Amino acid sequence: MSTTVLRSKPRRSRLHRREHQVALAFIAIPLIGFLLFTLYPLLYSVYASFTSWNGLAAPKFNGIDNYIKMWNDPYFLKAMWNTFYMMIGIPIGLVLSMALALGLNRKMRGTTFFRTVYYVPVISSIAAIAILWQWAYNGDFGLVNQVLDIFGIQGPNWLADKDTVKPALIIMATWKGLGYSMLLYLAALQSVPRYLYEAASLDGAGTWQQFRNITLPMVRPVTFFLVVTSIIGGSQIFIEINIMTPLGGPEFSSASIVWYIWRQAFNNLHMGYASAMSIVLGLIIFVITVIQFRLNRRNQFSID
Amino acid sequence: MKKSRLIAASVAMIATTGLLLSGCSAGAADTGEKQLTFMFRGGEDEKAAYTTAIKAFEEANDVKVKIISTTADDYxxxxxxxxxxxxxxxxxxxxxxxxQAYVNNGVVLDITEYVEGSDTLDLDNIWEYGVDSYRFDGSLVGEGAIYALPKDVGPFSFGYNKSMFEAAGIPLPDVDVPLTLEEFVDISKQLTKDLNGDGELDQWGTGLNVQWSLQSFAWSNGADFLNEDRTKVTVDTPEFAEALQWFADLSNVEGVTPSTAQAQTLDTYQRWMSGQIAFFPVGPWDVSTYAELDFDWDLIPYPAGKTGESATWVGSLGIAVGSTTEDPELSAKLVEYLSADVTAQQTLVDAGVQIPNLKDMADTWVADSTSKPANKQEFLDIVNGYGRALPANNTYNAEWYDELFTNIQPVLDGKQTAADYLKEAQPKMQAFLDDANAQAGIG
Incomplete structure (x- = not known):
């Protein structure tokens, strides 16, 4: 060993080099996977977005026709609108999960039980959940309307009415995501140093003030993470739409953008147009995320 | 040692990548034996039926068939x-x-010469509708060369709850003469009632889904979705409007369906099965489920509009040969086995998921009085006579057709008249159809 080290003094040791190579080999596996299964398809769809392509024959270049078509396509705009409309579930979900986390953070009996209860939807298959909620939303004998009936409210036919289908989907998505956000908040709450609260209460801060000035800022990284991932995830909402309203809902009122892209690509043989829409969607998500990171950087702070 | 470990790691990695890639490729034969790939979707019944057919094919032709099966949604x-x-x-x-799209883009192979000259299958013994559905002459589907054989044909028939009629003392509908729309509404009204006297209806005349039943009423009223050469959308005719209005009025005016805005199949399908609905559509795929129902039911011709003649649609799924196959003749032979093998057909028919593809087998099946429905002949009458293809099945894509149903809800809710709606929808549908025909290079 020592001879090796001496001999290769100007260069790095053989051991070092070898380990370096092995490390590269390990990195290569995900890297090749990324290049092959993510970057290549991505670049190809950029190319495809400038073509007329039906997915069966070779793509034919048609310039920016797809992008012009998109601008004049009322269903594209409607699907975009629907997708972003359904994101109003995100702040609602955050507030609810924060409240739940605060509740479960207290020392009381049965917290493990409740954590499990709220986490079950997260680990359940989205397809199964969508079917379950489809039944629950049934206008005639669904669970939701039966419960409303107890209070003397005549519930709507949730999924068949253009005014209620989006709220129905929002409620479901919020319910599904609640457990996940709650768990992250719970972890964040438990890592807030106790002494901050002690110091604050010595200074005479009330519960609200403590929450407002200690808890909220301390869990801000988690909030940021949740907002970013929820927006990215929310723009790609698809499975529940496709299962619960297979035709995009009454008057196209629940069609999400990914659902529309999928339909154009695989049902209507407009693979090129669908690629163009995906590119636009990707850019929108990218821009929103960049803005969020910028805003977050401005709000950063540290405790010393 | 170390070096070789590195090499081993790289080799393993490359091998893994290679495996991944070859895993995607179909038909990589690992033995010298010939191999064909067969990709399909379906339930246990289909799998069981095809296993026997494929085994027979493999033995007769000394090949291996690699089966790729997916769920219906993924296919x-x-x-x-x-x-x-x-x-x-x-x-x-x-x-x-x-x-149409697959032929235009060279995905499927013309198998006319193989199936016409075949000694394993007699083309005349398969439903014309089934074979013609996969003929295409470059501009019209239904004529020209054969590109696939039917896996099945699915006549969408109409059923009624016999036990309910008997209980109410209403004469049973004729199995040969279709009801007029007036008669249909009249009977439906008589059967829509509150049986237990709690002030709420618990039995209804019918409950139809617009997407699957509108065609029948439009056609029998003399209307159609497209003109003859499939270049013009014709839903803005008075006949069409009349049919759609009548359909919407079943709920909004006549009140013979479960509450308004309830055209969702889920409700009415389950109500039919629990014996609360008098008239309901029945497809061959429903027969095994409906055979278990605890009331008696049978098939009748679809109620007919102005023309006085029933109309309905027949679905079908085809089995085609891919254009890149190395052995077209053998692949075509496999198609023949899958479409017309007697044992496979019998398995599928016994499972109650489809009607026989073979005419002679259908004759014995109809004569069998032990299984439901009694009037099996109705299914055959549809396939042989008054059944048509769903409108979008003969065009390049279905975008123009889907458009009709996208915004139809206000009509079903009685908030918009059918005529107004169709006048609005026609230009939009026409634009989609023009686009589709342009892509297909016709019209």
């Missing part, structure tokens, strides 16, 4: 991915509506 996406990746299976299911 179209996976097949299109395989085609885009230039890995077309040798033999695969093809949706009726895809034939």
């Amino acid at each position: 179209s996406t996976k097949l299109k991915a395989a085609i885009a990746g230039k890995q077309i299976p040798d033999v695969f299911y093809i949706a009726q509506g895809d034939i």
Whole structure:
């Protein structure tokens, strides 16, 4: 060993080099996977977005026709609108999960039980959940309307009415995501140093003030993470739409953008147009995320 | 040692990548034996039926068939991915509506010469509708060369709850003469009632889904979705409006369906099965489920509009040969086995998921009085006579057709008249159809 080290003094040791190579080999596996299964398809769809392509024959270049078509396509705009409309579930979900986390953070009996209860939807298959909620939303004998009936409210036919289908989907998505956000908040709450609260209460801060000035800022990284991932995830909402309203809902009122892209690509043989829409969607998500990171950087702070 | 470990690691990695890649490719034969790939979707019954047919084929022709089976939902996406990746299976299911696009883009092979001169199958013994659905002459589906054989034909028939009629003392509908729309509404009204006297209806005349039943009433009223050469959308005719208005009025005016805005099949399908609905559509795929119902039911011709003649649609799924196959003749032979093998057909028919593809087998099946429904002949009458293809199945894509149903809800809710709505929808549908025909290079 020592001879090796001496001999290769100007260069790095053989051991070092070898380990370096092995490390590269390990990195290569995900890297090749990324290049092959993510970057290549991505670049190809950029190319495809400038073509007329039906997915069966070779793509034919048609310039920016797809992008012009998109601008004049009322269903594209409607699907975009629907997708972003359904994101109003995100702040609602955050507030609810924060409240739940605060509740479960207290020392009381049965917290493990409740954590499990709220986490079950997260680990359940989205397809199964969508079917379950489809039944629950049934206008005639669904669970939701039966419960409303107890209070003397005549519930709507949730999924068949253009005014209620989006709220129905929002409620479901919020319910599904609640457990996940709650768990992250719970972890964040438990890592807030106790002494901050002690110091604050010595200074005479009330519960609200403590929450407002200690808890909220301390869990801000988690909030940021949740907002970013929820927006990215929310723009790609698809499975529940496709299962619960297979035709995009009454008057196209629940069609999400990914659902529309999928339909154009695989049902209507407009693979090129669908690629163009995906590119636009990707850019929108990218821009929103960049803005969020910028805003977050401005709000950063540290405790010393 | 170390070096060799590194090399081993790289080799393993490359091998893994290679495996991944070859895993995607169909038909990589690992022995010297010939191999065909067959991609399909379906339930346990289909799998069981095809296993026997494929075994017989393998033994007779000394080949191996690699079966790729997917769920119904995944099939179209996976097949299109395989085609885009230039890995077309040798033999695969093809949706009726895809034939035009797949032929135009050279995905499927013309198998006319093989099936016409075949000694394993007699083309005249298969339903004309089934074979014609996969003929295409470059501009019209239904004529020209054969590109696939039917996996099945699915006549969408109309059923009624016999026990309910008997309980109410209403004479049973004739199995040969269709009800007029007035008679249909009249009977439906008599059967819509509150049986237990709690002030709420618990039995209804019918409950139809607009997407699957509108065609029948429009056609029998003399209307159609497209003109003869499929270049013009014709839903803005008075006959069409009349049919759609009548359909919407079943709920809004006549009140013979479960509450308004309830055209969702889920409700009425379950109500029919629990014996609360008098008239309901029945497809061959329903027969095994409906045979278990605890009331008696049978098939009748669809109620007919102004023309006085029933109309309904027949679905079908085809089995085609991929254009890149190395052995077209053998692949075509496999198609023949799957479409017309007697044992396979019998298995599927016994499972109650489809009617026989073979005419002679259908004759014995109809004569069998032990199984439901009694009037099996109705299914055959549809296939042989008054059944038609769903409108979008003969066009390049279904976008124009889907458009009709996208915004139809206000009509069903009685908030908009059918005539107004159709006048609005026609230009939009026409634009989509023009686009589709342009893509297909016709019209």
